[in-house]
Amino acid sequence: MELxxxxxxxxxxxxxxxxxxxxxxxxANINTWKKYLKNRxxxxxxxxxxxxxxxxxxxxxxxxxxxxxxxxxxxxVQEGYLISSDDFYGQKMYSREYPKLMQWIGLGKNRxxxxxxxxxxxxxxxxxxxxxxxxxxxxxxxVSRINDRIIKKATGITDLIMPFxxxxxxxxxxxxxxxxxxxxxxxxxxxxxxxxILKGFNFxxxxxxxxxxxxxxxNDTRIADLKLAISGISKQIEKMQTEQTDYSKILAHSIRxxxxxxxxxxxxxxxxxxxxHVNRLLEYQNNLLEIKSQIEMSITNEILVTTLSDANETxxxxxxxxxxxxxxxxxxxxxxxxxxxxxxxxxMLSGTGEIVDERELDAxxxxxxxxxxxxxxxxxVLDRLSQLKLGEVTExxxxxxxxxxxxxxxxxxxxxxx
Numbered sequence: 001m002e003l004x005x006x007x008x009x010x011x012x013x014x015x016x017x018x019x020x021x022x023x024x025x026x027x028a029n030i031n032t033w034k035k036y037l038k039n040r041x042x043x044x045x046x047x048x049x050x051x052x053x054x055x056x057x058x059x060x061x062x063x064x065x066x067x068x069x070x071x072x073x074x075x076x077v078q079e080g081y082l083i084s085s086d087d088f089y090g091q092k093m094y095s096r097e098y099p100k101l102m103q104w105i106g107l108g109k110n111r112x113x114x115x116x117x118x119x120x121x122x123x124x125x126x127x128x129x130x131x132x133x134x135x136x137x138x139x140x141x142x143v144s145r146i147n148d149r150i151i152k153k154a155t156g157i158t159d160l161i162m163p164f165x166x167x168x169x170x171x172x173x174x175x176x177x178x179x180x181x182x183x184x185x186x187x188x189x190x191x192x193x194x195x196x197i198l199k200g201f202n203f204x205x206x207x208x209x210x211x212x213x214x215x216x217x218x219n220d221t222r223i224a225d226l227k228l229a230i231s232g233i234s235k236q237i238e239k240m241q242t243e244q245t246d247y248s249k250i251l252a253h254s255i256r257x258x259x260x261x262x263x264x265x266x267x268x269x270x271x272x273x274x275x276x277h278v279n280r281l282l283e284y285q286n287n288l289l290e291i292k293s294q295i296e297m298s299i300t301n302e303i304l305v306t307t308l309s310d311a312n313e314t315x316x317x318x319x320x321x322x323x324x325x326x327x328x329x330x331x332x333x334x335x336x337x338x339x340x341x342x343x344x345x346x347x348m349l350s351g352t353g354e355i356v357d358e359r360e361l362d363a364x365x366x367x368x369x370x371x372x373x374x375x376x377x378x379x380x381v382l383d384r385l386s387q388l389k390l391g392e393v394t395e396x397x398x399x400x401x402x403x404x405x406x407x408x409x410x411x412x413x414x415x416x417x418x
Contacts, residue, residue: 001039003032012063016071033072038081046134047181048082050115051126070116070124077113083130084113088185091192093132128181135189138176142186143196145171150206156296160206161220163228167204200224226292233285240278247271 003011011029018026042048050073055065076082083093117125149170154160168174177183187204190196198205198216203224205216251267 001036003036007032008060008063012060012066014067016068029068030072030075033066033069034076037072037076042081042131042134044134045179045182046131046138046177046185047179048129048131049127050129051124052122055122055124070114073115073124073129074113077115077129081132083132085128085130088130089188093130093193130185135185138182138186139189139194139196141176142171142173142190143194146196146206154206157299158223158227158292158296160208161203161223161227163203163224163231166227166231202228223295226288226295230285230288230292233281233288237278237281237285240274240281244271244274244278247274 007029010025011032015026015029018029041054055069058069059065073082077084087093087095115125115127116123150160162170173183173186177186187197187199191199195207198207198214198220200216200221203221205220205224207214247267247270251264251271254264254267
């Protein structure tokens with residue numbers, strides 16, 4: 001983004017009087033400068049330097065340096081885009097925000113902030129201002145790497161305590177904060193604003209996301225010193241192994257080249273010294289690693305004992321309100337009695353509570369069976385009677401048979417029915 005060439009004259013002159021004469025033009029100049037500064041100077045680093053250097057960098061061959069840049073910087077501070085060093089290191093970056101209207105009329109939290117020191121020459125104060133948005137953006141990247149590369153892989157407290165260099169290497173800190181100023185600002189932000197880390201003299205401790213904020217202890221310092229010693233010895237071993245390789249090459253070359261025996265002997269002696277040094281350093285390193293392992297085991301044991309103790313207290317608390325086996329049996333018996341009582345009440349309410357003798361039931365069943373047989377016999381007789389008609393020949397008979405015989409049969413059937 002470049003400043004509009006048609007407005008350079010207005011942008012570079014002292015446009016402060018426009019605040020009263022032409023408020024719209026005044027606001028337009030400030031907004032144009034703000035967009036330009038954000039794009040060119042405030043898009044990456046966490047620190048912005050206000051002073052003579054920025055005036056020189058913005059100097060124009062025709063108009064010289066801008067005469068009212070101070071009001072632009074003041075506006076960025078009042079809206080919270082830029083933070084003064086005093087406010088940042090005083091942990092006031094997130095103090096109460098005021099509405100933009102109040103900030104514009106000079107009633108915001110930074111209403112007394114002024115970046116102009118005089119009316120002549122290089123008028124800007126030499127200030128270090130924190131770019132809030134860049135700090136927050138870089139922090140999000142770093143904390144994401146901390147979670148992925150350290151916390152998720154940690155198996156004990158010693159994995160959360162480390163020298164600065166180890167922390168920077170694991171998080172790729174230098175890729176994110178590529179200046180000393182940015183590194184200092186981000187470490188302070190993580191330690192005092194977000195409390196993501198605890199910062200010691202020469203080490204960093206990642207705060208436990210479950211336990212939250214805590215203080216550094218003497219044990220944290222000792223663990224850091226131990227890890228720093230292991231790291232230092234590892235570097236020495238790497239250096240001496242390189243010397244071993246170099247002396248071996250030189251010795252082989254001297255032998256092939258027919259160098260004097262005395263020279264060959266000295267090269268061999270130098271390599272042996274390097275060998276002994278490496279062996280001794282390896283012993284030191286192994287001893288320190290053993291101590292580190294014992295520390296981790298002790299911490300694990302302490303956590304396990306604490307966990308078991310808490311679990312035991314929980315069981316005691318629960319058992320205190322539990323009942324004995326006898327009480328449980330009595331409770332079950334009472335429930336059984338209540339169930340039977342409810343069934344009895346139900347039978348009484350439904351009218352099925354009287355007791356019936358089974359012999360009476362059997363006798364009644366026999367009487368019903370006899371009655372059923374008689375009813376079936378009567379039904380058959382009635383069926384036969386319904387099929388008979390007096391004077392009607394129902395089947396072939398001799399010529400001399402008279403209706404009297406039919407009548408005699410009917411009377412006989414009636415007698416059988418009676």
